[in-house]
Amino acid sequence: MTRYAYYPGCSLETMAATYHVSSMEVAHKLGIELEELEDWNCCGATAYSHVDELLATVLCARNLAIAEKQGLNIVAPCNACYKNLWTTNAALKRDADLAEHMNYALEADDLHYLGSIEVSHIMDAFVTPEALEAIRHKANDRLKGLRVAPYYGCQIVRPRRPGLNQMQVDDPQYFEELLAAAGADPVPYPYKLRCCGAALMVTNRPAAVATLRDLLQNAVDAGAEVIATTCPLCQTNLECYQAEVNRAYDADYQMPILYFTQLLGLALGVGVKRLGIGKELVSAEAIVKRPAAAAAKSE
Amino acid sequence: MDTTTARRITFREEVENLLHAEEGASLVRCIQCATCSAACPVVEFMDHTPRLLIGLINAGMKDEVMASNTFWTCASCYACTEKCPEGIRPADVMYALTRYSLWKDTFNRDWVAPEFSRRFTKTILRTGKSYEPGYAPAFIFEGGIPGVVREMQMAMKLLAKGRLPLIPSRIKRIRNLRSMVARVMPLDGIE
Numbered sequence: 001m002t003r004y005a006y007y008p009g010c011s012l013e014t015m016a017a018t019y020h021v022s023s024m025e026v027a028h029k030l031g032i033e034l035e036e037l038e039d040w041n042c043c044g045a046t047a048y049s050h051v052d053e054l055l056a057t058v059l060c061a062r063n064l065a066i067a068e069k070q071g072l073n074i075v076a077p078c079n080a081c082y083k084n085l086w087t088t089n090a091a092l093k094r095d096a097d098l099a100e101h102m103n104y105a106l107e108a109d110d111l112h113y114l115g116s117i118e119v120s121h122i123m124d125a126f127v128t129p130e131a132l133e134a135i136r137h138k139a140n141d142r143l144k145g146l147r148v149a150p151y152y153g154c155q156i157v158r159p160r161r162p163g164l165n166q167m168q169v170d171d172p173q174y175f176e177e178l179l180a181a182a183g184a185d186p187v188p189y190p191y192k193l194r195c196c197g198a199a200l201m202v203t204n205r206p207a208a209v210a211t212l213r214d215l216l217q218n219a220v221d222a223g224a225e226v227i228a229t230t231c232p233l234c235q236t237n238l239e240c241y242q243a244e245v246n247r248a249y250d251a252d253y254q255m256p257i258l259y260f261t262q263l264l265g266l267a268l269g270v271g272v273k274r275l276g277i278g279k280e281l282v283s284a285e286a287i288v289k290r291p292a293a294a295a296a297k298s299e
Numbered sequence: 300m301d302t303t304t305a306r307r308i309t310f311r312e313e314v315e316n317l318l319h320a321e322e323g324a325s326l327v328r329c330i331q332c333a334t335c336s337a338a339c340p341v342v343e344f345m346d347h348t349p350r351l352l353i354g355l356i357n358a359g360m361k362d363e364v365m366a367s368n369t370f371w372t373c374a375s376c377y378a379c380t381e382k383c384p385e386g387i388r389p390a391d392v393m394y395a396l397t398r399y400s401l402w403k404d405t406f407n408r409d410w411v412a413p414e415f416s417r418r419f420t421k422t423i424l425r426t427g428k429s430y431e432p433g434y435a436p437a438f439i440f441e442g443g444i445p446g447v448v449r450e451m452q453m454a455m456k457l458l459a460k461g462r463l464p465l466i467p468s469r470i471k472r473i474r475n476l477r478s479m480v481a482r483v484m485p486l487d488g489i490e
Contacts (some may be wrong), residue, residue: 013428015457017461017462039470041427044423045419047416047419048423049375049398050397051398053394054483054484055483059476059480079400104482106479108479110475110476154376154377155376158378159377193378197340198375198416202411202415204341204342207341207372208345214316214340218403240457254334279461281453
């Protein structure tokens with residue numbers, strides 16, 4: 001059984017609780033064990049880096065040290081948490097002076113970080129060859145023919161992690177492979193790596209609404225029936241502010257936005273309620289109620 | 300070329316010193332090709348494009364740079380950083396400038412972003428976790444009365460769906476976390 005230290009991040013306790021429960025359900029189905037990081041703290045999002053770089057580093061270092069104590073590599077479901085933890089981990093491994101400084105700070109919480117663990121996005125745990133094989137084997141036909149826009153977001157691939165080639169950053173395919181393994185029909189989604197506006201929703205509303213409008217229109221043009229997301233901020237912006245986009249652009253988008261784990265859960269036979277589906281402001285009922293027979297016919 | 304041993308560092312060097320970026324190329328490498336501006340999804344909301352901002356930094360036009368809204372408009376999507384043919388990391392430059400403008404207190408008081416980042420940071424130092432509803436009230440007035448009503452309506456819907464917590468959660472060892480942070484920076488600087 002594969003085990004990871006699971007770093008949920010703040011949003012998964014609140015706005016994105018459905019991402020949390022669906023991740024747990026899917027991991028369980030695939031025999032992946034997620035052990036929550038003990039007493040974890042916020043990763044800092046973008047705000048700490050606006051305020052102070054060392055502050056951003058020390059708060060991520062604490063989470064890394066806790067995971068190391070648990071003897072496990074970290075997986076994070078949020079793109080921003082993942083990027084922050086990954087970047088800090090790389091900096092601490094590269095820069096001995098920084099690591100010494102951070103360890104001096106970590107002493108205040110009886111922690112020490114040696115740099116022995118790795119950080120991944122939670123999706124990485126579901127796209128290993130073994131996990132994909134298990135998904136193909138276990139998937140029912142619930143998603144058969146469902147046209148899904150695979151929305152990666154930004155920080156899951158950027159800034160580029162060493163070892164990734166140009167294609168893997170410009171046009172990654174692992175999300176598509178995952179959806180296909182689950183029986184869905186991933187559509188080519190040109191804006192799959194474009195920004196959702198992130199915190200600009202609070203700090204610069206028109207800019208965020210404009211980026212969301214582009215993402216929604218691009219998904220409609222691609223013939224998608226649902227956008228699958230990998231990040232709580234992307235999901236919240238696309239879903240909760242879809243009405244705002246409609247108002248601003250006199251449009252009528254009704255695009256369901258689900259976490260990829262919710263779709264995966266459906267394919268693996270997890271109950272709709274257990275995946276947190278039904279808590280959306282933009283109804284995902286069409287996806288859930290979609291009769292598999294009708295889907296099969298449409299092929 | 301300045302060959303004296305002691306001199307005042309240039310604005311560009313000041314910005315680069317804020318980067319801690321041993322990976323990124325120096326801003327002098329910028330060839331003004333505007334690939335960064337073309338890659339930016341929110342460039343039309345910036346008063347200066349990323350290309351122009353880097354040009355202004357290299358020209359030492361500090362006042363012009365610090366008065367710009369460009370770095371507070373950046374959403375940190377790193378599209379520019381991925382595309383720069385010279386290996387400059389414009390997204391990290393934006394972070395450096397936000398820190399500089401908070402540190403030197405040069406930001407425009409009408410902007411929401413600096414206050415948002417400060418408030419976010421204060422929340423973490425109090426509880427160890429982020430709490431979305433805690434930030435919203437201060438900023439929803441941006442949209443005027445109809446905006447406030449819409450935000451309230453959405454909050455009620457989210458509340459009904461169980462997606463908005465009423466009580467902020469807090470980590471167990473918050474005291475330790477605060478002492479930890481105090482070892483890298485003065486807490487009274489942010490609180």
